Amino acid sequence: MRWLYWGLALLVVLAAGGYAVRQAVFVSPKSPNPSFAPEPLPTAPQEETRPAVFLTFDAGGNNGGVAKIRDVLRSEKIPATFFLTGRFMERYPEDAKTLLELGPIGNHTYSHLHLAQLAFASATAQILKTEEVAASLGLSLKPYFRFPYGESTPELMKFIEENGYKAYGWTVDTAGWRGTSAGETIENIRERVKKKLAPDAIILMHLGSNPQDKSTLDADALPFLIDDIRAAGYIFKAL
Template structure:
């Protein structure tokens, strides 16, 4: 055997080389990692209809479509055609009723007393407010509303409207209305001219904006203050002297700029008592529109 291996050594060596090579091939095949699956192509399906997608590297962020809501105020209460072209100085009634009205454009110094008196006496009134006043004192406007009183438009800045062109008059009413609306007050369709300054043209402009112009039967002149020689008793006397069915009384909620008096607020309890003593009741200016009494 040894002799045979010695004689055939080259053949044996070759056979061993072949065997080892075969073993190596088998081992390599077993140890090689399995190939990865192919990468799927990008889908051609579009993005959600409420989302806009962007490509990589774009500086524009994704956007979504959000629903929008618009708040539209209710339509204004129309005023009777019979009131068009007028600056109403008295309620058109034979009833023994009086409308107390208060203008506000400066300050609200007398308002706490006025609201307290009106509440105690169960009387409602109408307050004409400027846009500037409402903008500066939104809480005051809300206090008037919370007490159940009626609010009217007194322009935005309290100018002499006869000195303004038509477009500026319209802007004065519109801006004031917008400010009042933001506080929760709807002044339509009641308007009072600042300083009582009006003519046929400006009344027509006010009507064109959907408002009826409301003046007064008597001005108490409480706004003149003690400096102007006025007093609470004089306020009462002027109101009662002009007393008649449908009387509209003009008062103010602010204090005198110099003497700081609040004569209208001080006189109000006696005004109400004197009017009632003569058999009269109280209403708001909504009576012009055929609406409710203000007795609570």
């Protein structure tokens, strides 16, 4: 009888021990699974290290290439910077507003004259009048400024800086403005850009058509230039 008593007691102890072991290893479905590593913490986005190129477009007498340039930049999601004359904004106010959606716009004087050849007062009037035109359309041009033909004087440079502008030149002129009548082609433009492509290159193009032959070489070459520049490992930024 005593043997039976101790046998039953041993069975109770073993059963309780097994239950305790099962409780120790049991994991609630609501608890983290210890057999898996925790989810990695999200990391900050990597800083872009590829060199950049800046597309810039000057506007003058007409808007011949605007629609195509606008559509290409939108489709490719590429920013650019646009330097507009006062006359262009007066003639094509809706184009001016649309271009601002694609990138900053800047002051390219009122009528694209050689400022260095004008009296100081006349030259500064070209700049200030363009500001007035832009303001009438609800547009802001500062701090972007480009001298027509890249021609400036120390006095004019001081004037624009004192008035909140920074002058931007260019490192590559596509020369598409010369037109097909001067023998220019899309291939010429592509080769010209490829030869001078470098980090922080500023490419000068034009929004209008050639007044003689009506060609829009810069607009026509733009999709090819984008492919060439990307293939060379560059990204696009606005100034």
